Amino acid sequence: MIWQPAILSLQVTVLASVMILLLGLSLGIFLARKQFPGQIVVSTLLNLPLVLPPSVVGYFLLLALGRGSPIKEWLGIDLLFTWQAGAIASAVVALPLMVESTRAAIANVNPELEAAARTLGSTEWEVLRRITVPVAYRGILAGFGLSVARGLGEFGATLMVAGSIPGRTQTLPLAIYDAVQMQRYTLANVMVLIMTTIAFVLLWWVRHLEAQHPHNRTQRQPQLQKRRHETHRRDSKTASPLRSGY
Amino acid sequence: MKLIVEIQKQLPHYDLDISFTVEGETLGLLGSSGSGKSMTLRCIAGIETPTQGTIALNDRILYDSHKGINLPSRDRKVGFVFQHYALFPHMTVAQNIAYGLRGLSKSATHQRVTEQLKQVQLLELGDRYPHQLSGGQQQRVALARALATEPDVLLLDEPFSALDTHLRSELEKQLITTLSSYRGLTLFVSHNLEEAYRVCQKLLVLDQGKVVAAGDKQVIFDRPGTLAVAQLTGCKNYSRIQHINRYTVRALDWSCILQTVDSVLPVHTHIGIRAHQITFLDTLDQIPDQPNTFPAWVVWTSETPHRMTVYLKLREPPIDLDDYHLQAEVFKEKWERLKNRPMPWFIYLNSDRLTLLQP
Numbered sequence: 001m002i003w004q005p006a007i008l009s010l011q012v013t014v015l016a017s018v019m020i021l022l023l024g025l026s027l028g029i030f031l032a033r034k035q036f037p038g039q040i041v042v043s044t045l046l047n048l049p050l051v052l053p054p055s056v057v058g059y060f061l062l063l064a065l066g067r068g069s070p071i072k073e074w075l076g077i078d079l080l081f082t083w084q085a086g087a088i089a090s091a092v093v094a095l096p097l098m099v100e101s102t103r104a105a106i107a108n109v110n111p112e113l114e115a116a117a118r119t120l121g122s123t124e125w126e127v128l129r130r131i132t133v134p135v136a137y138r139g140i141l142a143g144f145g146l147s148v149a150r151g152l153g154e155f156g157a158t159l160m161v162a163g164s165i166p167g168r169t170q171t172l173p174l175a176i177y178d179a180v181q182m183q184r185y186t187l188a189n190v191m192v193l194i195m196t197t198i199a200f201v202l203l204w205w206v207r208h209l210e211a212q213h214p215h216n217r218t219q220r221q222p223q224l225q226k227r228r229h230e231t232h233r234r235d236s237k238t239a240s241p242l243r244s245g246y
Numbered sequence: 247m248k249l250i251v252e253i254q255k256q257l258p259h260y261d262l263d264i265s266f267t268v269e270g271e272t273l274g275l276l277g278s279s280g281s282g283k284s285m286t287l288r289c290i291a292g293i294e295t296p297t298q299g300t301i302a303l304n305d306r307i308l309y310d311s312h313k314g315i316n317l318p319s320r321d322r323k324v325g326f327v328f329q330h331y332a333l334f335p336h337m338t339v340a341q342n343i344a345y346g347l348r349g350l351s352k353s354a355t356h357q358r359v360t361e362q363l364k365q366v367q368l369l370e371l372g373d374r375y376p377h378q379l380s381g382g383q384q385q386r387v388a389l390a391r392a393l394a395t396e397p398d399v400l401l402l403d404e405p406f407s408a409l410d411t412h413l414r415s416e417l418e419k420q421l422i423t424t425l426s427s428y429r430g431l432t433l434f435v436s437h438n439l440e441e442a443y444r445v446c447q448k449l450l451v452l453d454q455g456k457v458v459a460a461g462d463k464q465v466i467f468d469r470p471g472t473l474a475v476a477q478l479t480g481c482k483n484y485s486r487i488q489h490i491n492r493y494t495v496r497a498l499d500w501s502c503i504l505q506t507v508d509s510v511l512p513v514h515t516h517i518g519i520r521a522h523q524i525t526f527l528d529t530l531d532q533i534p535d536q537p538n539t540f541p542a543w544v545v546w547t548s549e550t551p552h553r554m555t556v557y558l559k560l561r562e563p564p565i566d567l568d569d570y571h572l573q574a575e576v577f578k579e580k581w582e583r584l585k586n587r588p589m590p591w592f593i594y595l596n597s598d599r600l601t602l603l604q605p
Contacts, residue, residue: 110332112328112332113334115288115293115319115326116326116328116332116391117334118292118293118318118319119291119292119293119320119322119324119326119397120320120345120346120391120392121320121321121346121348121395122320122345123320131334134336135334135335135336137336
């Protein structure tokens with residue numbers, strides 16, 4: 001009884017994670033690097049799932065995936081009430097965390113590093129792959145960890161687009177609800193413990209990544225602390241010119 | 247090797263309008279903060295784009311607004327050393343240096359990296375990460391990384407200004423050695439005139455985005471020509487003038503009459519003399535009627551490790567500490583001999599050293 005929802009949760013989370021990683025990374029990079037009209041509108045829209053009731057997100061997803069939607073009518077793919085629809089719901093709800101973390105991490109990369117790489121012969125793609133993303137790696141990974149944790153716990157929107165069909169779409173959060181409804185508290189306890197443990201581990205990992213951010217690393221190496229401080233000293237003149245277009 | 251730069255760029259606080267040509271020698275770009283020297287370097291490197299103009303390196307056009315050419319940084323073959331090093335924090339020293347090397351076999355790359363490390367005397371630090379190095383070591387890695395790709399132009403943007411004084415002079419010596427074996431052109435941006443003077447053969451003095459002086463460093467220091475250049479090259483004493491005749495002026499701010507070697511032209515509005523070029527006369531006998539010789543009172547003094555800066559009031563005793571005309575610099579040994587003499591002292595402003603200035 002416990003294995004089915006656990007395996008389904010795993011399936012849903014893996015697929016959702018892939019979507020979060022690909023979409024979140026590209027959107028985060030795009031928002032950090034490109035300025036375009038309507039940027040604020042786009043990032044507000046992307047952040048909506050964070051604050052909307054899950055039922056509203058679920059409703060929008062029903063519209064996007066159900067009858068009359070391009071996916072259904074033109075491609076003939078019926079996703080509603082499949083575990084894949086659950087994965088899409090998870091991904092949509094978790095995406096804002098990934099996009100925002102990635103955007104912040106990329107925007108934090110010193111533009112001079114990228115400029116240096118360009119003068120050393122790198123194409124834009126190479127700069128992104130070898131400098132920007134690796135330097136922002138911890139921030140991106142932290143965002144990914146948070147999103148996976150959020151996606152794993154997704155309940156409301158999943159319920160609306162995938163239902164709670166045992167063995168087909170019933171993931172752990174939904175199974176817990178069912179178990180409590182049926183007063184099977186032992187089962188609920190076990191599943192609650194599993195969920196809490198996984199969430200704890202993921203969040204702990206995220207905190208750990210943030211603490212190990214290169215800027216904080218000196219705290220572990222007191223003998224280098226002074227030097228680090230010196231090398232990061234900036235004067236007012238060169239700290240801002242690239243951003244402000246000076 | 248020849249670099250021709252002729253660019254304009256509109257900026258929030260001033261407009262950059264620069265043109266110069268470099269051939270062979272090391273060119274220093276000197277100017278105060280916000281004079282446009284770093285921006286000029288960034289435009290040459292392709293980090294920033296000018297509003298219009300041309301940049302040509304040998305027979306390659308890097309930028310030409312009329313022909314619509316704007317080569318990306320990667321194709322310009324320029325090496326750039328940033329004030330704050332800009333080393334890739336996730337790569338080792340060796341990986342940083344190897345970053346720009348393309349199309350070489352593993353062993354050839356290794357050999358080049360080793361050569362570069364040897365040249366900047368960091369051979370044993372190849373496996374370290376940038377954050378494990380001191381500021382001076384990081385800047386040497388940055389220099390090695392820029393030179394590893396054998397660029398046609400090496401652009402140094404205030405490379406020493408984030409470093410402590412003792413590291414600076416050490417690094418400066420090393421840079422001069424390194425540059426002597428480098429075949430390309432070097433442009434060195436600095437707001438420290440002594441540093442620029444030691445490193446470069448030619449200077450370009452910028453002010454408010456414009457070139458205010460260009461040429462041989464000695465000429466610029468000896469004959470700054472304009473008030474702005476005199477100030478930027480560290481001339482401490484200047485006064486407004488009133489023409490008396492072809493070789494005589496009244497220095498209004500110093501309330502004295504001075505004889506000059508160069509003929510005074512209507513364009514000249516100021517006269518200046520460097521602090522270390524003021525002569526303190528030893529012999530008291532032949533003084534009073536010599537030209538350019540004046541009695542002077544010490545207003546106050548300020549001590550540096552080897553020199554004394556002496557603030558002087560000419561012709562009459564000072565009223566308060568702000569009441570002074572000139573500042574003179576003397577070595578400590580000289581100061582020891584001077585300091586116990588009775589006032590007034592007699593100073594001589596050598597006509598050879600007085601420089602007439604345009605606004």
